[in-house]
Amino acid sequence: MIDLSPLMAIGLLMVRPGALILGSPVFGGTYAPAQVKVALVVLLAIGLMPSATVPQAPSGVGLALLVGREMAIGLALGLAVHALIAAAEMAGHLAGFQIGLSYSAIVDPASGVRNNIVASLYGLIATITFLLSNGHHAFLRALSQSYVTLPMGPGAVGESLPQAVMAILALIFGLAVRIAAPLVAVLLLTEVGLGIISRVAPMLNVMVVGAPLRLLIGLVLLGIVAPAAVGVFAGSLDNVLQLGVRFAGVFR
Numbered sequence: 001m002i003d004l005s006p007l008m009a010i011g012l013l014m015v016r017p018g019a020l021i022l023g024s025p026v027f028g029g030t031y032a033p034a035q036v037k038v039a040l041v042v043l044l045a046i047g048l049m050p051s052a053t054v055p056q057a058p059s060g061v062g063l064a065l066l067v068g069r070e071m072a073i074g075l076a077l078g079l080a081v082h083a084l085i086a087a088a089e090m091a092g093h094l095a096g097f098q099i100g101l102s103y104s105a106i107v108d109p110a111s112g113v114r115n116n117i118v119a120s121l122y123g124l125i126a127t128i129t130f131l132l133s134n135g136h137h138a139f140l141r142a143l144s145q146s147y148v149t150l151p152m153g154p155g156a157v158g159e160s161l162p163q164a165v166m167a168i169l170a171l172i173f174g175l176a177v178r179i180a181a182p183l184v185a186v187l188l189l190t191e192v193g194l195g196i197i198s199r200v201a202p203m204l205n206v207m208v209v210g211a212p213l214r215l216l217i218g219l220v221l222l223g224i225v226a227p228a229a230v231g232v233f234a235g236s237l238d239n240v241l242q243l244g245v246r247f248a249g250v251f252r
Contacts, residue, residue, distance in 0.1 A: 009054040010045060012152065015070035017044035020143055023078025025085050026130055044143070052147040062154070069155045072251045073146060076164075077139060080244025081130070083168045084236065088126035090176035091229075092119030098187040099218030100211055118222065122179065125226065129233040138241050146248055158250040167243055175236055179229050183221045190217055 018041045021027045027040065096118035130136065190213065198206040 010049075012054055012066070012070065013048060013052055014041050014045040015067055016074040016146070017041050017048065017143060019071040019074025020078045020139070023075040024081040024139075026081050026127055026136060027078070044140070048144060048147065051144055053151060055153050065154060066152065069251055070152065073150055073248045074143075076247035076251065077143060077146070077244045080168065080240050080247060081135070081139060083172050083243070084130065084175070084233065084240050085123055085126050087172045087175035088122040088179070088229075088233065089119040090172060091179035092116065092122035094176065094180035095122075095183045095218070095222070095225075098184050098214070099222070100214050101218075121226065122229065125229055126233045129230050130237065133234050133237055135237045135241075138237070139244065142241060142245055142248075146245075150248065150252060155252050158252055160246075161250045164243070164247040164250050168247065171236075171239065171243060175232070179225070179232055183218065183225050186221055187214060187218060190214060 021037050021041055096116035101116045194206050194210045
């Protein structure tokens with residue numbers, strides 16, 4: 001009879017990095033070929049074999065609970081990266097709506113949803129900043145360390161799960177508002193100025209004048225704010241990593 005325990009051990013070791021790849025748009029979004037993502041998961045599993053201790057695989061319900069816990073830990077780390085990209089895209093939506101670029105949208109291949117140009121731009125800036133700042137190395141180290149702090153085996157969901165979810169949502173909204181606030185504030189003042197002009201000169205067609213004016217001011221501000229957003233994304237990487245580790249630690 002063939003002993004399948006080594007294959008079972010490798011399969012269990014692939015669950016946590018596989019969930020990280022699945023949940024992170026940087027490591028493997030919907031635009032990445034399935035063969036590439038599978039190969040990356042296999043390489044991560046092979047690299048983690050010396051440091052990870054694989055227990056004796058249970059059967060039935062115990063195996064399902066073990067696989068579910070491994071998936072939850074990997075997804076928790078991946079969703080932290082996804083939160084950074086989501087915050088960038090939300091900032092782009094806020095800025096693009098004020099500029100007037102939300103009338104036409106494109107389908108983002110990373111998320112499959114309709115994003116305006118500014119949202120796609122900010123999402124790409126966040127992704128490139130994450131890679132150039134070696135954020136992927138930090139998360140891979142966190143994945144390896146998770147096998148020490150959260151070894152494979154049965155576990156339970158901690159009471160801090162709601163607080164961890166709220167912390168990630170707060171990161172998304174807070175970071176998005178920080179990035180989009182300068183542009184939104186200036187364009188809001190522009191709208192107020194156009195409103196005053198329309199009262200002073202009623203014969204002036206504000207709809208005709210306002211659209212190109214908002215677009216011109218918005219593009220100039222975008223050229224100023226977009227480079228500064230790189231520093232904001234880079235400064236948020238440590239917080240994102242801590243939130244991911246905190247979220248994964250819920251499934252002890």
